[in-house]
Amino acid sequence: MQPLTDDEFDAIVEMALDEVPPELMAMLDNVVFLVDAEPPPDDPDLLGIYEGTPLTERGEWWGxxxxxxxxxxxxxxLTRMCADDEELREEIAVTVVHEIAHHFGIEEDALHELGWG
Known part of the structure; x- marks a missing residue:
């Protein structure tokens, strides 16, 4: 895959987010999407990460x-593992759904069982 500018990558992320079912996106509570160049050095193949308090762990006073x-x-x-823009868009969409699942409190093992790991 040819190297992408930040703007080109961001445009593909926007297209991928549009592919996530709207009803799923509507269920998100206080979540932002960010892009970083590389993951932490201890996990160089990490495609995405959810950082926050899952909905299942929020108390009455959370927020x-x-x-x-x-x-x-x-x-x-993400760009190293994909052959072209279409594959990248699909992989970003899968990664976003995977991380959204963590927001809903679905653990890694359950995601692997469901085929999203």
Missing amino acids: QGSLPDRITLFRGP
């Missing part, structure tokens, strides 16, 4: 003054 949860996509490993 007052809380920063938004974050779903970060990592440009480097």
Whole structure:
């Protein structure tokens, strides 16, 4: 795959987010999507990460003054594993759904059983 500019990658992310079912996106609560160049050095193949408090762990007082949860996509490993823009868009959409599942409290093992791991 040819190297992409930040703007080109961001445009593909936007297209991928449009492919996520709207009803799923509507269920997100206080979540932002970010893009970073590379994952942490201890996990160089990580495609994305959810950082926050899953809905299943939020108490009655959660959210007052809380920063938004974050779903970060990592440009480097995503572009290295994909052959073209179409494959990249599909992989980003799968990664986003995977990370959204963590927001809903679905653990890694369950995602693997469901085929989203």
